[in-house]
Amino acid sequence: MPELPEVETVRRKLLPHLVGHRIDGFEIYDHRLRYPVRSRNLQRWVVGRSVEDIQRRSKYLLIHLEKNGCLVIHFGMSGRIILCAADQPREDHVHVLFRLDDTRELRFRDPRRFGLVDALESSELERDRRFATLGLEPLSDEFTGRELYDRSRGSRKPVKNFLMDSTRVVGVGHIYASEALFLAGVHPKRAAGRLGPGRWESLVASVRQVLTAAIERGGTTLRDFHDSSGAKGEFQDHLRVYDRSGEECVRCGGRIRRVVLAGRSTYYCPGCQR
């Protein structure tokens, strides 16, 4: 369930180990990810090129290579990157593997296969349909209460679904949407278009706060998440409502409730979120 903080954690941990290294080759063991892995694209844009930078857009990891190449990785639900020595036994569910110019490998492991591995020309990114429709980055300067207030006018979507709609706001999944709404004291079912400017200011601040804190703690590991070195996150110890149904609210002592919204679990405190 990697959301923005988990992808950002992987990016930061991976960066110093990868920049300046060349990708010499790859293997595809199973092309059946969210979209079929296209060998041609990997060959064309990745092989023989050195890593120049690693960026993140939404929940996508963008490994920029020489001569405008870009390796695009999405972790889906259970995706994970493993950076290790090439002689280390290959784990189950490693579907794609990249050989580096030393004795290491970058492996993409994903039991549920909801993830994505692709490559394209960097300059094509913004025109790519996966990226063209993406909404605001919540840690960018454009993510302001005013902007969200304006963009949410007329929307009858529950505010939780609004926050998780990647054409509006990117990187926020079930965990951080629930946590941010709790911090801001906003009920998850409240129609997005009916939140006033002040409530949006506070919600925007809460989204930033919870994402930033989660990044500082190396992300949240409830089940699957591990960074490229295998380390777990620590933010699960700081969750206030997510996965805590029936437990006591840290603020008011009431009982945390779980409801299903758009078919998925949502956690909130009925006392604090009206």
Place this chain on the structure above:
DNA sequence: CGGGCGGCCTGGAGGC
């Protein structure tokens, strides 16, 4: 067109 929901997929948890 906005919004809801099912399908994809497998491991792990819980029930009996």
Place this chain on the structure above:
DNA sequence: TGCCTCCAGGCCGCCC
């Protein structure tokens, strides 16, 4: 212990 069912959820496509 073992088998079965259900649940987790990011994203897309389909439907109303």
